[in-house]
Amino acid sequence: MLTITLEPHGAQPLYEQLYRGIRHKIEQGALAAGERLPSKRALAAHLKVSVVTVEGAYGQLLAEGYLRSEPKRGFFVQPFEAQSAPAAIPARPSAAASVKEKSIQYDFTTNAVDTARFPFSTWARLMREVLTQEDSGLLAASHPQGVEELRQAIVRYLGDFRGIQAEPEQIVVGAGSEYLTGLLTQLLGREGGYAVEDPGYRKPARILANNGAQVLPIPLDAQGLRVDLLKRSRARVAHVTPSHHFPLGMVMPVTRRRALLSWAGQSEDRYIIEDDYDSEFRFSGRPIPALQSLDTGERVVYLNTFAKSLAPSLRISYMVLPPHLLARYRQELQFYSSTVPSFEQYTLARFMERGHFERHIARMRTLYKGIRDSLLFAAREEGITSRGTFSGAEAGLHLLLQMNNGMTEPELVRRAAEAGVGVYPLSSYYLAPGARSALPTLVMGYARMRGEDMAPAFSLLRKAWALDRP
Template sequence: MFLLIDKQRDTNFIYQQIYEGIKDNILNGKLKAHEKLPSKRALAEGLDVSINSVKIGYEQLLAEGYIYTQERKGYFVENITEFVQQDSGGTDKLPDDLREKPVNREGWLSLSHMASDISYFPFKEWLKCQEKAIYSYPRELSEMTYSQGPYEVRESICRMIAITRGVNCEPEQIVIGAGTQLLVGQLMECMNHNSVIALENPGYARFFELLKKMNFAVEPISLDDQGIKLTDIEAANANIVFVTPSHQFPTGKIMPISRRIELLNWAAKGDDRYIVEDDYDSEFKYETDNIPSLQSLDRNHRVIYMGTFSKTVLPGLRISYMVLPPELLRKYRQYYTNFIQYSNSLMLYTLHYFIESGNYAKHVKKMNHHYETRRKLLITELNKRFSHKIEVDAVPAGLHFLAHVHSEKSYQEIEERAVKEKLEIYSMKRFLLKDICTKEKGIKLVLGFANVKEDKVVEAVERLYRIFNS
C-alpha cells in the first residue's frame, strides 16, 4: 500500500495519515483505477491501528470521490481523470513580482488626505450600539439583508442627511454600499453606455480609471475659480457630470451658488443629463455653518447624491450610500433584482443605533473642533517655516488643503525625497486626469491634517522643508 503511519503523532491524526496516504497513491498512479483496497479490518491489522481510524479515512476518501464501494465486495479505487501536465517553469512558488512586501511604517509621519484620526473615536459607545444591534435584530442578522440595505438604517441616514445636508429624499431612495467606488460602478451599469462622462480635472483618479475600464467616454474638464467649467462640459457633449461642490477634490474650492444653479440648469435641459454629487467630507466645515448640498437645490430630480462614513466614523468600515432620483431608482431595482448587499449587516445596524443615539453627531462635532485646531496649527507652521516660498489655499473645509511651494525641483524629486524623510505626502500630479500644469513653476501639494498629531506638526513641517531645501 506504500502507507507509513507515524504513531508518534497525536492519535487523532492517524485517520488523516491513512486518508492522505491512499489519496497520494491514487493521484500518483501507484493505485490503479478499480483496484480493490484492503478491508477495514485487514488494513487496520496491517498498520496496527484501530478499525475506527481506517473507517473514518475510507469515509473521507469516499466522500471526496477517490474510492467507491460495491455491496459485499468492499472498497475500490475510482477511475479519476488525470491532471493535464503543464510547465510551471520549474517551480510552483508564487512569482516574485506578485509577492507583497511588508511595509515598515515605523518613524513615518503622514500628511495624507486619505487618513483620519481614530484616536478620538468612541469605541465604547460603538460597541454598546453593536451589542444592542445583536440583541435587537437576531432574525435580520441570520438572513441576507435587502439589496439596498436594511430599511431602518436607510431611515436613519435619511433623517441625518436631511438635517445636516438638506438632502430631500425618502429612505427608499437610498442605496447602501461597501464604498463609493462600488456604488459608482453599480450606478453606471444602469446608465446608457453611450453616455459621455465629465470629470473635474484635477479630480478623483480612481473614478477616472473605473469609468474608463467600464468603456465609458470620459472627458476631464478643467476648473476655474468657481469650479467645473460649464462651457467645457457643453463642448464635450457630456450628459453625466461628477462634481465635488462642497469641497472640490483635491483643490478644496467651494462652488458658489451661481455656479451651482448654472450646473442644475444645464442638467434640466436634457432628459438624460445627471449630476453625481460626491459629498465625501462635507461634515467638516470650519468658521461658518455647513453649506447645503447641491441636491437640496435640485427641483428636477437630476442630482445623484453620494455620501460616506469613511471620514467621520472609520475608513475600514466601508459604508457609503447614494440617493437616487425616482426614475433612476426604478432602473436600479430592475437591474439589480437579485443583487446581494455587500456591506456587513451587523455594522449597518450598529451604525443605525450609533446615529439614533446621538453619538454620531456628538463625535462629528468633537472631531470638527480637533481638526480645526490641527488645520490652523499646520497652516501657521507652514507659513512660519517656508515664509514667502509657500502659498496655502486655506479653504476652511474638509480634511485637506492645497499648498503651492515655490521650487525648481521636479515632482519626481519631491516624491523620492519624501520617502527618505519618511513623510507621506501627495502632490497634484496624482490627481491630474489630463496634464494641465506642465508650464507652472513650483510644486502643488494636497496636504491632509487628519492623521498628524498636534505634537508632531512641527516635525512634519520640518521634514517637508528639508524635502524642498536639502
C-alpha cells in the same frame, strides 16, 4: 490641586510638557469626565509657571477635544473612551515611493483618518444590543437597498445637515462608493461620456472606465468644473464634488451649481453624480447645502460614504436616487443583494439615531481644526510661508501648498521623502496628459498627524527645501 512634574530646562517647551501631562491623566482616568480643572491663573501659580504656559496647554487640549470650556465656569474634562490601537494605514503611492516607506517619519498622506478617536466602547455596546434584540432577524436576507432603520436614519441626517428632502425608499446602501458608482454606470447607461473634474480624485474615473464608460476630463476654474467646456463635450453624465473639491478645495458657488443643473436639464438623459465625500469637515462659515437640495428636475444622484467620517474599514456608503431613477433601479437592478451585513447596518442606524454620529463629527471637527491650526503655525514659524502659499484651509482634511523656491514638484517631493517627510504632488491628480498647475504644488493631508508633530515635520522640510528660518 492638579500637579504635573515639569522640567524647566527640558527639551520640550513647558506648555507642551503640561499638555502631555494633563492628557496622560485624562487617558489614564486620573482626571474623570466632567471634572473641573483649575483656572489658568490658579494652576500657573501652583506650578510656578506663566499664565501663557497654561493657556497654551489648555488651548491644545481644547483643540484636541480633551477639554471643553464653559463661559464663566471654567474648563472641564470631556468624556474619553479607551480605544484599541488602530491598524496601520498604508501611504498613497507617489513620487516618494522610491524612498522606503519605513523612512517616512511624518506622512502628510490624504489616505487616512484619525481612528484613535473612534468611540469603540459605544459601538461595541450597540453591537451587543443589536445581537440581543434583533436575534435571528440578523440571519435573514435584508432588503436589497439596505435595512429600513438605517435608511430612515440617513434620511433624517440628510434633512437636518445637508438640506436634502428624501424618502427612505430613495436610499440605496452599498459596500463602498466604488460599488455604488459601478451600479450607477449600469443604471445611467454607458452611452455618451462621463465628465469628471480635472484635476480630481482619480478613483471614480478608473471605476467608470472599468465599467465601460468613456471618461472625459473637464478642466476647472476658481468656481469648480467649467460648465462652458462641459457643454462643448459629448458628456451625458457629470461626476462632481461641489461642496469641497478634492484636491483643489474650492466650494462651487450657487451660480455655478445652477449652471450645472441647467446643463443637466436640457436633456432627459443627462445626470449629475454629486459626490459629497468629505463634506462633514467644514471649519468656517455655515455648512454648504448639497447640490441635490437645489435640484427640481430629478437630475442629481447624491452619493456619500461613512469611510471618512467614521472609519475606512466601515464599508458603508449610500446614494439617493431621484424618484424616476428609483423606479428604473427596482426594475433593472434590484436583483442585486445587499452588500453590507445587516449586523453593521443595524448598529450604524442606532449609532445615528441616538446622536452618537453627530457628536463624533463635532469632536473630530474640533480635533482636526486644532491639527490644521498647528500645521499652519508651524509652517509660518519655520519660514515655509516665505516661499510658499497654503490654500484650502476652510474645509476638508488636507491643504495645498504652492511653492516658489526654484524647485520642481518632483524635487520637492523627493527631498522631503529623503528627509523623512511624505508630501504628495498635485500633478498626480491630473487626468489629461501634460496638465499641471502653474507653480509646483503639494497636497498635504493632516488627518493622521498630531499637532505636536508639525513643528519637527516642518523643520525637516525647511532644511530639505533650503529655506531660511525667520
